[in-house]
Amino acid sequence: MDILADIRTLLGETLGLEQRCAQWQRETPLLGSVAELDSAAVIHIVASLEERFGIYLDDDDIQATHFETVGALTALVEGKLAQ
């Protein structure tokens, strides 16, 4: 499973970005750079990640640091999958 690609697709759909996210890499900034990523969108992404990957994110995981870049979010999911 290519987690980065899957997360990119999930972000694109959740935020309604269409092709804008096709070239996103791990270092691509999210929070503060992607206008669509407001607080409600963050929660929506968390819900989508939980359903898509069958993981459970704690309330403590819902922190800005995990949403700073595509890579930070991917690392969060990878960490949960490894537990």
Add this chain to the structure above:
Amino acid sequence: MKPLAAAPPLPFYLSAAHGGRLCLYHAPTAHRPCLGGLVYVAPFAEEMNRSRRMAALQAQALARQGVGVLLIDLYGCGDSAGELAEASWAVWRDDIGLAIDWLQQRTHAPVGLWGLRLGALLALEVARLRAADLGLLLLWNPLADAQAYMTQFLRLQLAAGMGSASGPAANSVAALRAQLQQGQLLEVGGYELNGALVASIDGLQATAPPPGLPLHWLELVRDPALPLAPGSARLAQAWSVKPQTVTGPAFWSTPEVTTCPALIAASCAWVRTTLEHAHGL
């Protein structure tokens, strides 16, 4: 030949406890024999609003095939009597029961339920109670874990403080649930919730559908190459049901109104085949 314009649905208030429920009835197109009926069971809160377009398109498509479709706005869900703060799972269950009764009297044909997300779990529960009265059950992306879903919903409250140095405005979902248990109402994303309703949803078990009732599970997925989401895979195994996957956007949650014609086509095909079989055709 140009496709026929869809006839407008018939709006009416269904008489029920504590006031009327707004219903839209999509009658079977006149030149078709009535094959049967379906009651739509909508998902929860914002998902319900975002699904309106798909529900209407699906209802129109079924009506053109000779299936009468009843869209009902449940108690406290905006267009019907009551406020969400007063709503309960039991009242919603009764509302669906009344909708079944109405549609049976109207169509004199087999009637089924069609539910989306949380609505699929409500449809399942009603189907277990009224299996003998029903002819089919169509599920779209049933929730695999209602409690996890409710947690996701309550988290909208935590999001307010994202990015600020002081952290989230509310401290945890557990604290929110505790407030609800103490009898306080909680407003989340513009929806006022009561503790009993949240507890009912938290306690929902997606137990197996009643045996013998024709069931079809359509699962909308973003990418057909990916395996089924783990929760859905667990559900499929527990139910011994294989979902049919259809590719398209999760229209109940996308920021813009999106639709999925393939899901409508797949639903029509199964409903029609099942009802024709019931009629011995």
